Amino acid sequence: MQQWQWARRWWTALAFVGAFGAAGSGALWATPVAAQDKVKFNLSWLPQGSTGGVLVAINKGYYRDVGLEVSAIVGHGGQRTVNEIDQGLFEFGYGDPISVMLNRAQGGKTKMVGSINAVWPGAICYLVKPGRSLAKPADLKGLSMGGGGASPLQNIVPAWLKANGLAPTSIRLLRLDPSTINPSFLQGRVDLTECWEGANLPVLKSLAARQGREIGSLRYRDFGLDMVGNGIVTTEKMIEQKPDVVRRFVQATYRGYAWMREHPDASAAVITSQYPMLDKQVMTEQIRQMVALQSDRETQGHKPGWLPVPRMESTAKFVRDAFHLSPTLKATDLYTNQFVE
Secondary structure, eight states: OOHHHHHHHHHIIIIIOGGGGGGTTOEEEEOSSOOSEEEEEEOSSSSOGGGHHHHHHHHHTHHHHTTEEEEEEOOOOHHHHHHHHHTTSOSEEEEOHHHHHHHHHTTOOEEEEEESOSSOOEEEEEEOOTTOOOOSGGGGTTOEEEEETTOTHHHHHHHHHHHTTSOTTSSEEEEEOHHHHHHHHHTTSSSEEEEETTTHHHHHHHHHHHTTOOEEEEEGGGGTOOOOOOEEEEEHHHHHHOHHHHHHHHHHHHHHHHHHHHOHHHHHHHHHHHOTTSOHHHHHHHHHHHHHHSOOGGGTTSOTTOOOHHHHHHHHHHHHHHHTOOTTOOGGGTBOOTTOO
16 A cells, blocks of 8 residues: 555544545535536645635635535645646645645646745644753754655755754654654654644644643744745646636635634534534644734735745745755746736
8 A cells, every 4th residue: 555545544543534534535525516617626635724715615605606616635745736736637736835846847837826825834843851942953953853755854854954054964864654654753753753734733732632742843934944835736727728717716715715714613613514523623723823824924915825926936946955956947937926916
């Protein structure tokens, strides 16, 4: 069985979604009546707060209001999601600029058409221990961190350490089977793990709390990683051939995120009512974290989803350096703001 399947089984069994393991990659929600234009959205993982705005928009009929029939499909991770969009398997998906840039480096034609996380939501998590303070990157020297062999963290962490004046090998990165990463972390076999606000961070905290333990975290963005986070990804073909579909999808999606922002508890109830095996408390915390990620000083004065030009420039530079990509890959290749202006 492929590694992602084992990872998903572990997440499903221990975290909050027991019923989804059998769902495979089938549609989770679709608008209940036929519409003129059918599109599929790749969630990039199981349903969680990060993609809650799409699920809310489906449930509230916001896509139907603009003539779209939208199906939300379970995904298998950021890079695979973006590649599947590029291959035409999905019209849209929840993707990040690293995956888009790597896709384009291989000849792909994906593009971000709006942000969901205005800032990078990633962090390095650790178990809080008496007498140990992990408050800055230098405090992580000599510790071990587990990650999948093909995980972007194998490139991100060394580049981030270097940017903070540390040797890229200051953290000992271990290449683990994805199914063993979080269990190894919670059992103390590795010191650190990567975590994501709006996604697995509340899950990890919930699991640790059951053991009477506490999770701490260092956010990459607090120490120099000025990158845009995840957003709505589509293809240049969709943008060129069906711009009206893209515009309607984008606008209805941000309407869903706006409702989620204004009604976090009710949004969690909407989602968990459809999937009773979801943990409502975890979902609520994921949603509250997402609300804080959706805007910052660089997006003020712009419509929801605006991709800030300076941050996209710094994103492209970091990714080029971290992954040794061609300097011909420019920030302007990765995104357009034409649908959120």
